[in-house]
Amino acid sequence: MNRELVDRIVAATLYEGYLLYPYRPSSVKNQVRWTFGGVYPREYSEAVVGAEPWAATTECLLRGGDDATVDVTVRFLHAVARTAARLEPPAADAPADAASLRPVDAFELDGRIQRTWEEAAERRLEAGTSTLRSLLAEPRGLTVSVDAGEQVEWLRGEDGLVAGALVRAHQPLTVAVDISATRVSPDIARLRVAITNVTTVTAADVADREAALRHALLSTHVVLGTKNGAWLSLADPPADAVQLARDCVNTGLWPILVGAPGSDDTVLASPIILEDHPQLAPESAGELFDSTEIDEILSLRILTLTDAEKAEMRGADERARAILERTESLTGDDFMRMHGTLRSTAPRIGGTE
Secondary structure, rough: OHHHHHHHHHHHHHHHOOOOOOOOOHHHHHOOOOOOOEEEHHHHHHHHHOOOOEEEEEEEEEEEEEEEEEEEEEEEEEEEEEEEEEEEEOOOOOOEEEEEEEEEOEEEEEOEEEEEEEEEEEEEEEEEEHHHHHHHOEEEEEEEEEEEEEEEEHHHHHHHHEEEEEEEEEEEEEEEEEEEEEEEEOEEEEEEEEEEEEOOOOOOHHHHHHHHOOOOEEEEEEEEEEEEOOOOOOOOOOOOHHHHHHHOOOOOOEEEEEEOOOOOEEEEOOOOOOOOOOOOOOOOOOOOOOOOOHHHHHHHHHHHOOOOHHHHHHHHHHHHHHHHHHOOOOHHHHHHHHHOOOOOOOOOOOOOO
């Protein structure tokens, strides 16, 4: 597995929809976030009659003998509530705790806006490696919990005094991962990975989406690797696996082959439908988070934001700030490379054009 290449693809899709143009918290587009790949607590999902799922599953085809191995990694975002708070009056030293802080929507410190907002922490759950033989004999399951936590980032002004802080807090969640395999032909097995959110939540969490999503897996992805075996494409399966590919059931996730073209040792199951062996465009300066993004158009639009809008964008979070700084540093040649490149895809099903 080319881990670096896989990580770059996951990084690009993991944050898709994280923050949309015009990248400002006050924008209507950014009032309802976390719309891709959510896996919510079961009680909340049932309360909203399944409008928000509490499980995601992927089924893939693996060609190989019983000695083939399968490793599974679940990757997702975990909402982090960031609260901006003032320290009044400012002090030379940070207080021993955050009790003396006064939460506010936003405040300005040395020309930069510090804002209450929701960020995200990346989570990676390693489900380990199993042989196909063991999975055929007995499904494997594990449950992983993430404890609640809080971090305080004290903010000093140019005068050296502590003027406030950013308090980041995340809520607990518990994730169950179940892995199973079924032999569907002499040399092909169907692998199934099911992810369920089994977090215990309160009635208040069930009654409010904003509260429930803090106990949710957001932008859920699954990475599957193999040794001594080969994953088969579901979009373009070999002739002996066309019907087997049709029989695979994927809910909330779509598996594709990732890695260098022609490689078959890694599958990425993503909430965003991609073609096999996706590549990051070399002309792209970096992720823009906006689904169906067109780098040139979005970059040009960012440059048209007013100074006040750019200040709000900088204050959203570090990822938004990085987008702005990167865009403002683009040269004319950079824009010409984006402008002069066209690509298209021609999907193939079952080996036919």
